[in-house]
Amino acid sequence: MPLHLYIKPNEKLIIGDAVVVNGPRSTTMTMLSRTPILREKHILTEEQADTPLKRLQYLIQAILLSDGSDLPAREAYDAAALMLSERAPALRAGLAEAQNHLEAARYYKALQAIRTLRNAYPHD
């Protein structure tokens, strides 16, 4: 199923292993094959990942960009998510949802689940 994207002028995005930047005009494009895609506004750099949930998002982002091949990142994520769900019971449901998506290799959905959690608990 093709994915239609609207790209803002000068917007950066990652497609697969590549970093692409749009020209001065807005454009649309359609992805015909399956590859990891991340828009500039969703990208988290390590410097920005300064809270537990942001760390988790950063790790999922690493898993997503490696299409599940970054095993150390996956291990780190599992350990961190387990610890966090023990210490912060309120986050458990959201973390479980993200975990389900990860198990099913739906990395983008997992990322969205964490972002939803972050919106609910902006300080964690």
Next chain:
Amino acid sequence: MTTEVVLSAALRNNLLSLQRTQSNIDKAQQILSTGLRVSSALDNPQNFFASQSLKNRSSDLSRMLDGIGQSIQTIKAADAGVTALTKLVDQADSLVQSAREAITDGQVQASVTGNTKLSGVQNLTTLSGIADTDAIEFVIKNKDGVQLTLSSASVSIANNDSIDQLISKINDITDNTGSTSATNGEELIKAELDSEGRLRITALHGNTINITFNSSTGTAGGGTDQALASALGFSNIAKVTTTGAATSAVEFTAIPTLKLESGVFYTATTGTLSSASTLLTATRTTDGGATARFATATTSEIDITVNDRTTVSIAFDATTTVQHIVDGINTNPSLNKLLKASYDETTGKLSIEAASSEVSTVRIAVDESAGNTAVADFDFGVDTQFAAGGAGGTEGENFVFATAAATLARLESDYDTVLQQIDQLVLDSNYRGVNLLNGDDLTTFMNEDRSNKLVTKGQVLSSAGLAIEDADFSTLTKIESSQSEVLAAKETLRGFGSTIANSLSIIQTRQEFSTSLIQFLNEGSDKLVAADQNEEGAKLLALQTRQQLGVTALSLAAQSQQSVLRLF
């Protein structure tokens, strides 16, 4: 070539963030362990110093409170002392009361003891002054003044009678009042030899006894009667009743008290007793009766002789009232040390009581110097009427008062013991060097800077402080003065008790207030600096989580997408 490990910017950033987290963890741990949100002036200077000042005041107050606690104990000790002192003073009071009763009511029996050793005498008639058929006559009146019928009113000494036989004869006399049998009544007289072999005759049941010595030879009231009394040892107390007249007797009346009480002074008006201002000649022996108690001539006197030494004559004529007799005794400087007279208008009785334990015999007589007839009927003892006739004649009755000296001496010594106990108790009431009962003042500081204080004034409550003199129960006046001293002492103790109770109540109120104040100060101080343990605990957990996640991230920072992400 350098071997230094170069940290990338991302690593460096992570490191800084970890260090910050660690410092926050350290701080949270300190807060949790001390329980203080603000533990030094650096944390929050305003709260820290405000809390410190509250805490200082609270600890000053606590120290002051310890002092208050000690003051309360001191006052409680004093209060216990006052309670005990009150009991001792009550005891002294009852001793004085007993002394007073002993001297006035004489809770003793009418008793006389001779002064001659008679033990072992086998034949009384061999003694000089005693002859065959000499008689001793008895008249006994009970407490209500009713003369009793005796089984035998007279005891006769026969030849060869020993002293023991005489005693036995006297002891055989029984009460025969209202009875036809001569022997079934109760015993009335107890005759015995005392430890020194002297004859002692005691009227039982608190009765009054009159004993007349009647010699078988000579005239009545003459030298032989006197010799008989003397031989039996009663020369000091048995006296003639009448002088200047033919009819007399050698006798005495022993009373069970130290008080002579007359019969009722009625008037000619039925139902009306004599008042103090009634003329003596207007008094009657019966209610509304015709018989006057007193008849007088212009030169009559009432003679009162105490202990056979002090004789005072009170003028007695047609203008003399009952009050004049009372005043004649009470205002006479030699008599009022020994006797005290009073007239009770509600009972109509004239009383003459011993005011000193020295009083042993009293003679009341009527004296008519000009040879006219004077009559006085006081009805004090067993003789109903004294009638003096003939020039310089007197007639009277010789009373032997019950002796209270031994009782009084014992009471005096008990009283002095109580006083000593009072003094010792006062000395022992000291609490940590402060003795409120011995005149020390107790200062209780009520606030931390000692500007507000309460001084509880002590008082000297020893026998000297209470102004109780050592016992001297020799006269009624002295007993009465002891009595008023004791009463005043009770008042003093009561007053002091209420003063210290007031102090105690003030100090206790202040103690409660200070205790609450200390609590409020501590609470206030804690609120400024104390940590919320739950909040701090959660914060620490969050910090530790962050730190552990941070360590994970550090290991990631060097990997995979760094090159890609660096472009963002």
